Amino acid sequence: MMNIEENKLQMPNYSPSLKRKRLFNELDQHEKVSLLLVTGDSGYGKTMLISSYICEKRIPAVWYQLGSSDRYAHIFLSYVKTGISRQLGIDHSPQILEAEEVDSELATIVSILADRKEPLLLVFDDYQLVDSSPEIEPIINELIHTSPAVTVIIISRGLPRLPIAKLKVERKYKELTTADLAFTLDETCRFFNEMNQLNLENQEVQFIFERTEGWIASYQLILGVIAKMNVKERLSLWSTFPYVQDIYDYLSVEVLQAQPEEVKHFLYKTSLLTELDPVVIDEFLGIDYSEKILSRLLTQHLFVYRDQQGMIRYHRLFRQYLYQNYKNKIKNDYMKEHLRLATIYEERYQLINSFAHYTIGKDYLKAAKVMGLIRDLYNPVESMLFLDGWLEEISAGDSFANNTLFLIRCVPLATLKELTTLFEENISLLRKKKNELWLCNLQHRLATIYLMRGDIVKAKQLFSDSLKGSEQFHDHAMSALNLILLAEIYRYLRKDEEAIEHVRKAVFISERYKIKHTQIHALDTLATIYLDKEKVDKAAPYIQLALNIAKEHDKSSLTFIYTTMGRLYSVKNDGTKAIEWGEKAVSLAESFNNDFDNGWSKHELGKSYLKCKKFEEAKRCFEQASEAFSLFTHYQCMVEISLYHLYTVIGDKAQAAKTYSEIKNTCEKYDFYWLLDGSKPKAKVKNLKERPKQLTIHTLGNFNVCYENKPITIKRQSSLRLLQFFITHRNKKIEKDMIIDTVFPDGSLSTIDNHFNVSLSVLRKTLEPNLKSGVHSRFIKRFGNQYLFDTTDVDLDIETFMTLTKKGDDADINNLEEAVKLFRGDYFEEYPYEAMLENERERLRVLFVKTSQTLAQHYFEQNHYKKCFEYFERILDKDPYQEDIYFDYLEMLLKKNLVTKATKVASDMKQFFTNEMGISVNDQIENIFSKFSVQMHG
Structure with a gap:
């Protein structure tokens, strides 16, 4: 006869964990129930919860760790009998029963338990491994009804196939689900800050809780990553979260690999949806049984749940894992999949979903058309706020900067003021909570609205604030976009040097991190600044490159690229081509059907007509642009200035004077001092x-x-x-x-x-x-x-x-x-x-280092080596943490064969980095010396 495997009857002995007082209070009700069901997704601490509760309360218990071989009644009952006998002190030979002994042995066990007066817990862990067996269910039913003192606890990833309706009616049934097991915000804080003494900031705790939805296994994995990080290093991690390899490995090994290929395919494809609607999925996948798959996933607790509205969704972290894996697997085809979904949603008149998927799929023309329907059908503020979060949710972790400009351009003009108030209130709330992780995104959105409405001062401050946050959290797309829009503001203020400085930084970030949409915008802005100065030769290559990239990666920006191309030819005095490009821009803007694009393109086309002395056409364009910019006061004022120039050129003094008076009143009312100077008659200018x-x-x-x-x-x-x-x-x-x-x-x-x-x-x-x-x-x-x-x-x-x-x-x-x-x-x-000085101090220090590097390089190229090396010494004296400076310094010394000096610098570097910072730089130093085929002296 086979012997019992002892480890199956041993209760897991976990190291001390966070005490779950909230759940312990729920478990204290075990004396009132016959069946306690603990179900949830992998990694929610089901086993740990029950084992720690039993240890803490010292309750007599039989623990049975189930495996797939336990699905046979005689094996199952053998372990149950052995466990009960040991717990009750009954002599028993721990051997596997024969199949024909099942009925008699079950009757014996039921008889023993029927006389039980003191509490006894019968725990069956990993019950999902035997749930499909028809032999186990009757045994569990018998055990449940043995004695009021006996409670059967089933721990499972899915709902077991047991008749529990009667138990519910009799109030002898209790269930803890994933939602109950998940850590609360308070438990999240206690886990990291009390139990593990990390002293995370409130915003970090909130971020972890919201992004993981209290998934316990992820906390342990996150802890392993951040335990030795400082605040700055953690902020860098949060910017890329949830792309933590340990978390993805866990989901891959523990969850995805256990699924059949059909289910894997289903999970990957449907990760593009935030709401798992069976009708939509059937059409998307070309099947007719998605409802059955979803039902099975819900039963198995495979990171799927019903929200408060009854809609089925994936756990956020799981969906992001699936989405990123699928995106990497099918490369750029993922956008085609979004477009397929957009069409399905549009045909079903689910317009907000359709708009979001068209936008992520970068079919901006269709997105704009759908937005027209949304404007007509829905409450504009509610629909915009919904989309504000919806785009980010659907694109599973991509920077909102990818679509923010297009979304704001699509916002109905009448809605901007109401949105402004709501965003201002949210920013004020986030500031009070010191929640900087979400603050920079909201600041950027509000700044964009202010810019389009013409409040340049407020926009500038908010873009600057958002830039600090996006740089702090390494959101490169958002940083680049903030820099570009700041450059545009500086251009309006006629501070060209500041504008060029900001936009060049944006170009660098965009190229380095391969962010195409900001690269297009930055190149267009840079070309525009040079055209302001009539530097055609400098502007031309930038706008041509922007055009090439836009045609492939972002057709929504072509309206602005075409407009700048028209301006380029206007500055070159090629009126025919200027008008040709301008008309292309207007045609495209009209197909998008949004006011800002219409106003922008018609204003520039009007200026081309004016230069070609086509005054009627120019006047018509300016009037249409002014109407399109009716709620964009700053841009409307710019159009009025163009109209003023038109009236001046054609000699209509009365209309010119009237228009100038209106411009002056508008500029004084809204403090557009930079516009007034440009339109003022020269005779009135005072030095x-x-x-x-x-x-x-x-x-x-x-x-x-x-x-x-x-x-x-x-x-x-x-x-x-x-x-x-x-x-x-x-x-x-x-x-x-x-x-x-x-x-x-x-x-x-x-x-x-x-x-x-x-x-x-x-x-x-x-x-x-x-x-x-x-x-x-x-x-x-x-x-x-x-x-x-x-x-x-x-x-x-x-x-x-x-x-x-x-x-x-x-x-x-x-x-x-x-x-x-x-x-x-x-x-x-x-x-x-002083914390409030840190960012400015670091910014100035970085600028000092870069300036000194520039001077060092200059003097090296001029063969003034002493001066070159003095600047390197000055940098290291001010900031000895600059690893790259040491390496550049060493290379320049070795290029001039100053081996002794290089050896001294290398020694100083080793001393500082190894002794003071615990970082080894030996290999890098040796590589530099070997590159010049020399050995360090000494």
């Missing part, structure tokens, strides 16, 4: 002499302030912190609430408000001793509930440093040298632990 700068502030190295060349001291600490904040956010209108949250984070609202007013008053009087009223301050200006630190009349060293380091086409080496001399130390060097 004002620059006022002397009375205030001097040094922030690089030792901090000091002088007023009219006399040192001044800011005695009040809170006033000093306020000045530090203002300098860091100079020339930007900042909400009072944001200033208070950063500078005065503690205290009651009334106390903080008073603290702010006193600190501000002291600061103003310190900086301007003769100031009688804060209203007249030249430096700290108030605009309603916003404040701005105006540096127009301030000699501020960091602004001088920034100006000197601007690299145009002909970089001035003397300016760069002056900039490096000016960098006497880090930004507010005496305040190293």
